[in-house]
Amino acid sequence: AIQMTQSPSSLSASVGDRVTITCRASQGVRDDLGWYQQRPGKAPKLLIYAASTLQSGVPSRFSGSGSGTDFTLTISSLQPEDFATYYCLQDYNYPRTFGQGTKVEIK
Amino acid sequence: EVQLVESGGGLVQPGGSLRLSCAASGFTLSNYWMAWVRLAPGKGLEWVANINKAGTEKNYIDPVKGRFTISRDNAKNSVYLQMNSLRAEDTAVYYCVRDVSPSQSTRYYDAFDIWGPGTMVTVSS
Numbered sequence: 001a002i003q004m005t006q007s008p009s010s011l012s013a014s015v016g017d018r019v020t021i022t023c024r025a026s027q028g029v030r031d032d033l034g035w036y037q038q039r040p041g042k043a044p045k046l047l048i049y050a051a052s053t054l055q056s057g058v059p060s061r062f063s064g065s066g067s068g069t070d071f072t073l074t075i076s077s078l079q080p081e082d083f084a085t086y087y088c089l090q091d092y093n094y095p096r097t098f099g100q101g102t103k104v105e106i107k
Numbered sequence: 108e109v110q111l112v113e114s115g116g117g118l119v120q121p122g123g124s125l126r127l128s129c130a131a132s133g134f135t136l137s138n139y140w141m142a143w144v145r146l147a148p149g150k151g152l153e154w155v156a157n158i159n160k161a162g163t164e165k166n167y168i169d170p171v172k173g174r175f176t177i178s179r180d181n182a183k184n185s186v187y188l189q190m191n192s193l194r195a196e197d198t199a200v201y202y203c204v205r206d207v208s209p210s211q212s213t214r215y216y217d218a219f220d221i222w223g224p225g226t227m228v229t230v231s232s
Contacts, residue, residue, distance in 0.1 A: 034219070096157075
């Protein structure tokens with residue numbers, strides 16, 4: 001199975017900060033990668049698919065980039081509702097695999 | 108309203124069985140691949156299984172192969188996860204997920220756009 005490694009595992013940031021989360025695949029996955037946000041006690045929410053395509057209704061402060069093995073999720077200006085855990089997910093092959101998650105906390 | 112609602116979770120002893128159900132509403136189930144994703148306590152999300160629109164293709168993670176079976180009944184707008192020989196490590200919130208499968212330049216991607224609220228499965232003696 002393809003292993004997805006996110007970094008950092010957690011970070012502290014302030015409202016208005018620019019935040020970058022990285023995801024590295026153990027082998028190339030082209031652009032078959034999505035990003036999900038999960039707030040405590042809630043179901044996950046799709047943010048980005050195909051590495052860089054913003055899901056309808058998701059604020060434009062979220063963006064994704066990358067291809068092959070290295071990917072990035074960027075939040076350009078962190079808002080109070082963005083404090084959550086973020087996961088990448090490869091859909092290049094089976095089994096689909098998530099990264100271990102990055103928890104974004106309030107500084 | 109487009110939504111998914113899971114049911115069937117609960118407390119079960121190791122070696123026991125449970126059948127999770129997922130009721131879909133507000134959309135035509137037969138137009139979508141569907142999946143199950145779980146979140147174990149203190150851990151991250153884990154993709155468990157998926158099924159194609161007709162129910163003829165199914166994929167699983169290795170730890171559940173031979174124990175779990177995903178199925179669907181499009182006429183009843185429902186997806187199922189039959190879980191047998193349950194283990195403590197299967198303890199998790201199980202989410203039913205719709206895959207909108209967007210396409211770009213003839214390629215298809217996974218995009219889990221609708222999630223149910225989840226149902227808790229606890230495997231313990």
